[in-house]
Amino acid sequence: MPARPARRGVVSRIVVAGCLGLVVAGCGSDGPDKYGVSGKVTVNGKTFKDLQKDVVSASISFVPEEGTPGGTTGDEINLETGEYRVKPGKGAQAGRFKIQITAHRKTGKILKPDLAGPGASAVAQGASEESFQSEEQVQFIPDKYNKSTELTFEIQKGDNEGADFDLKFDLPR
Numbered sequence: 001m002p003a004r005p006a007r008r009g010v011v012s013r014i015v016v017a018g019c020l021g022l023v024v025a026g027c028g029s030d031g032p033d034k035y036g037v038s039g040k041v042t043v044n045g046k047t048f049k050d051l052q053k054d055v056v057s058a059s060i061s062f063v064p065e066e067g068t069p070g071g072t073t074g075d076e077i078n079l080e081t082g083e084y085r086v087k088p089g090k091g092a093q094a095g096r097f098k099i100q101i102t103a104h105r106k107t108g109k110i111l112k113p114d115l116a117g118p119g120a121s122a123v124a125q126g127a128s129e130e131s132f133q134s135e136e137q138v139q140f141i142p143d144k145y146n147k148s149t150e151l152t153f154e155i156q157k158g159d160n161e162g163a164d165f166d167l168k169f170d171l172p173r
Contacts, residue, residue: 068095
């Protein structure tokens with residue numbers, strides 16, 4: 001009878017070793033290689049800060065064209081320099097991408113809260129209506145650079161520096 005528990009111990013060790021081997025084998029790769037991409041986005045040769053249009057945010061997205069594997073990736077654009085950087089590993093697989101660029105600016109219009117909406121109970125409890133006000137922001141980059149983009153870029157294996165885009169359009173007043 002004493003041989004039986006030892007046998008179970010051997011079997012248990014073999015099962016544990018086999019499971020550990022499967023776990024280690026599965027940890028070797030996070031999937032397909034994703035390559036970095038960096039560059040600069042300007043509007044009529046100027047950075048977003050230089051536009052003096054109360055720009056509050058800007059971003060760039062790389063959307064895979066048909067036949068390119070993987071999903072959309074992107075980054076925020078630095079408003080002062082126009083630079084962006086999607087790091088390797090968080091970037092995109094090699095292939096052709098449509099580029100979508102968006103930017104939001106303040107309009108100067110103050111949006112008042114909907115007193116029938118979520119802020120109503122807080123106002124009823126003594127919070128000021130002004131504390132729920134916000135300044136309106138609008139996306140001002142033309143559709144030809146985002147929803148109906150004409151911009152493309154091919155991501156190669158390795159680091160892709162110099163993916164620069166100078167958008168040409170008349171700025172809204």
